[in-house]
Structure formats: C-alpha cells, structure tokens
Amino acid sequence: MNLRSLLPMIIASTVLLAACKPSSAPPAAAPASADASATAAPGADTATETRIGALVISDASSRETPIAGGTGPGFMTIRNSGADDDRLLAASSPALASVEIHEMSMADGQMTMRALTDGLPIPAGGEVRLAPGGLHLMLIGIREPLMAGQTLPLELRFEKAGAVTIELTVRPRG
Numbered sequence: 001m002n003l004r005s006l007l008p009m010i011i012a013s014t015v016l017l018a019a020c021k022p023s024s025a026p027p028a029a030a031p032a033s034a035d036a037s038a039t040a041a042p043g044a045d046t047a048t049e050t051r052i053g054a055l056v057i058s059d060a061s062s063r064e065t066p067i068a069g070g071t072g073p074g075f076m077t078i079r080n081s082g083a084d085d086d087r088l089l090a091a092s093s094p095a096l097a098s099v100e101i102h103e104m105s106m107a108d109g110q111m112t113m114r115a116l117t118d119g120l121p122i123p124a125g126g127e128v129r130l131a132p133g134g135l136h137l138m139l140i141g142i143r144e145p146l147m148a149g150q151t152l153p154l155e156l157r158f159e160k161a162g163a164v165t166i167e168l169t170v171r172p173r174g
C-alpha cells in the first residue's frame with residue numbers, strides 16, 4: 001500500500017485583477033470623524049485634502065500591491081463646491097504605465113467592470129466617491145511593488161479645474 005499517493009497538491013495562482021474583486025475588498029474608507037487628531041486640532045485633516053479650483057479631493061488611497069507589473073485600485077472623494085459641472089478626464093503617474101477610470105456594477109448577479117471613456121462627471125455642488133465596489137481608478141502596470149504606508153503621486157486632469165497632482169496613500173489589504 002502506498003500512502004504517499006495521497007500527497008496534497010498546492011495550486012498557486014496569481015490573480016492580477018484581484019483588486020477589482022469585491023470579495024477581497026472590504027470598504028477601507030472611514031469617516032473623517034474617526035480620526036481623533038482631526039477633532040483635536042481644527043483643520044488638521046486638511047493635509048489629506050487637495051484643492052484645485054472649486055474641487056476638493058480627499059481620502060486618496062490605493063492598496064498594497066506586491067507584484068510589479070500588476071494592477072491596483074485608486075480611491076478618493078471629489079467634492080465640487082462650484083456652480084459648474086466638471087469632469088475628471090484622465091489620470092497618470094510616472095509610477096504607472098497607465099490609469100483608467102472604472103465603474104463596477106452588478107449585472108445578472110455578476111460583478112462587472114467597465115472603463116468610463118468619456119470621463120467621470122463631477123456635478124456642481126456634488127460629491128463623487130471612488131470606493132471599493134463602485135467607481136475606482138484602475139492603476140495599470142505598477143512599476144514597483146506598492147507597500148503599505150507608501151505614497152504614490154497621481155496627476156488628475158479635470159475639464160474645468162485643470163490638472164493637479166495628489167498623493168495616494170497605500171493601505172494594507174484586508
């Protein structure tokens with residue numbers, strides 16, 4: 001009798017698009033009030049905000065991505081305090097091959113993802129959240145592995161407000 005015939009098999013697979021799988025992405029965004037330092041010092045959280053024209057960009061983050069050449073998500077909140085609609089046209093970074101604007105939605109019980117090729121509208125007086133399970137930036141061709149705590153420069157180009165460079169804070173997975 002050969003007991004060794006029952007050797008376990010380990011299948012290692014790499015799913016480069018895991019960043020877009022809803023099951024692997026519990027919501028990372030916490031309300032600003034959860035930050036105790038922000039309540040202690042008024043305005044202390046402005047360091048995480050970037051203003052360009054009528055727009056305020058906050059909570060910009062990405063996920064730890066240990067594989068060079070892989071993909072990852074970009075999350076943020078964009079608030080438009082102006083009287084005119086604006087639109088996020090494109091994003092880019094020297095640390096990335098390219099960036100797409102993606103939308104995830106349920107269709108026939110399946111999570112699907114599509115690129116918004118006409119950009120992302122930012123309505124006047126409104127707020128658009130890019131967050132796990134919904135809108136996100138797709139960071140494509142990450143040149144160096146992204147480790148938690150690091151920041152990643154990202155240029156955003158808006159139709160009316162123009163271009164601005166923000167920093168995505170890399171957060172741990174899960």
Ligand SMILES: [Cu+2]
Nearest residue numbers: 020102113138
């Ligand atoms: Cu995506």
